[in-house]
Amino acid sequence: MGHTMLRLVGLGLLALGASCAFAEDGLDQQAGAEPSQAGPSTPAGTMAPAEGAASAQALLRAHKVEAKQMSVGILFARKVHAKEGTVTTAGPPLSPAELGVQIGGQDVEMPELTVDILYADEVEAKVLSVRELHASDVKIGEGEGAGH
Numbered sequence: 001m002g003h004t005m006l007r008l009v010g011l012g013l014l015a016l017g018a019s020c021a022f023a024e025d026g027l028d029q030q031a032g033a034e035p036s037q038a039g040p041s042t043p044a045g046t047m048a049p050a051e052g053a054a055s056a057q058a059l060l061r062a063h064k065v066e067a068k069q070m071s072v073g074i075l076f077a078r079k080v081h082a083k084e085g086t087v088t089t090a091g092p093p094l095s096p097a098e099l100g101v102q103i104g105g106q107d108v109e110m111p112e113l114t115v116d117i118l119y120a121d122e123v124e125a126k127v128l129s130v131r132e133l134h135a136s137d138v139k140i141g142e143g144e145g146a147g148h
Helices: 002-019 096-102
Strands: 021-023 026-029 055-090 107-140
Touching: 055 096, 096 107
Parallel strands: 021 026, 055 107
Antiparallel strands: none
């Protein structure tokens, strides 16, 4: 009986573990939902890329993001400035309160960045490509952007 009980408890824990999905912020993601980040987990809004290395990830939360070349699937920001770029579609910006909850606290600066979803207060780039943009202050092609 003791071995049978241990097996049942073990199977129950295994099933529970299989149904949990781990998100960047812990166990707050529902089972069956897609992971919020493709690689190893990092603290919200932090990145430590090698100098000159390109970065590709699923989700980035930062205060200010600067890059020479940036490619973003969905971009949520207050301010987006780029010397040149393309935006496939634009939608309404998040409210300041909603955006404030989503952005990270650190600044990110790198030569090249590729990310599926980006939440930031400010984004500056020399060349920017965005599939879906949600921002209130947008200047593309007006001499603005990172001049690194």
